[in-house]
Amino acid sequence: MSMLHIVNKSPFERVAFDSCLAHASAGDAILMIEDAVVGAVDGSSFAGKVKAAMADKSVYVLGADLAARGLEGKAMEGVTIVDYAGFVDLTANNDSTQSWL
Amino acid sequence: MKYTILVNEGPYQHQSADTALQFTRAALEKGHEIFRVFFYHDGVNNGTRLTVPPADDRLIQKAWTELAEKHGLDLVICIAAAQRRGIMDADEAKRQGLDANNIAPGFRISGLGQLVEGGIQSDRLVVFGD
Numbered sequence: 456m457s458m459l460h461i462v463n464k465s466p467f468e469r470v471a472f473d474s475c476l477a478h479a480s481a482g483d484a485i486l487m488i489e490d491a492v493v494g495a496v497d498g499s500s501f502a503g504k505v506k507a508a509m510a511d512k513s514v515y516v517l518g519a520d521l522a523a524r525g526l527e528g529k530a531m532e533g534v535t536i537v538d539y540a541g542f543v544d545l546t547a548n549n550d551s552t553q554s555w556l
Numbered sequence: 557m558k559y560t561i562l563v564n565e566g567p568y569q570h571q572s573a574d575t576a577l578q579f580t581r582a583a584l585e586k587g588h589e590i591f592r593v594f595f596y597h598d599g600v601n602n603g604t605r606l607t608v609p610p611a612d613d614r615l616i617q618k619a620w621t622e623l624a625e626k627h628g629l630d631l632v633i634c635i636a637a638a639q640r641r642g643i644m645d646a647d648e649a650k651r652q653g654l655d656a657n658n659i660a661p662g663f664r665i666s667g668l669g670q671l672v673e674g675g676i677q678s679d680r681l682v683v684f685g686d
Contacts, residue, residue, distance in 0.1 A: 461682075463572065489571045519578075520571075539582035546680050547557050547588070554683040556564070 457482050459549035463489035466501040471555040476504055481511035484549055486542065488517040492524060497531035509533045517542060559583055560674030561593045564685030566601035567616035573602060576684035577619055584627050592630045592674040600638045603631065605660035617660050624662030631663045632670045
């Protein structure tokens, strides 16, 4: 049973992303949308936590929200960029979803 | 796959109102069924027909109405959240002795049981909010 974790808060603003990483299980998927997309950028003080999560979880970012913040092309290696159709696929391909509001 | 969408945030307040709309559009384009969209908390503000955004801005409420007309969506507004925020249909306005209503076409006002039913009847419940 895999879960899709949807995060929409910057890790530098709220603790929701940290909570998500603390609760997500191996084999789960994590999708960054809205302000959470800054978590996909390499070189930040949070990047190491996302990289550690990639060891046993798949990590995605919504490309439109990355582009809207001028961060296109800045997602770290290993993070898969998806569009809204890909977002829908992630909700369908995992057994349940959890929005970390 | 059958979806229920929960929208907890109003338009022009937080991006989640836009994300919910884009996600619903994408799910329909992929052939999924949207069993219900439930608007809760400030999300009820997506269901007024009396907003007039600037000409170059997106029309979020109208987009929901158009999507509902095109795909026969069931757009449900939580009654308690709506009453607090002045979202009224004709029946509710009459019952409360008010002089006007403002619900947008395609929306209906009902109770929280509709959200529970959506969660039970659907394969996925996806939540959008702040």
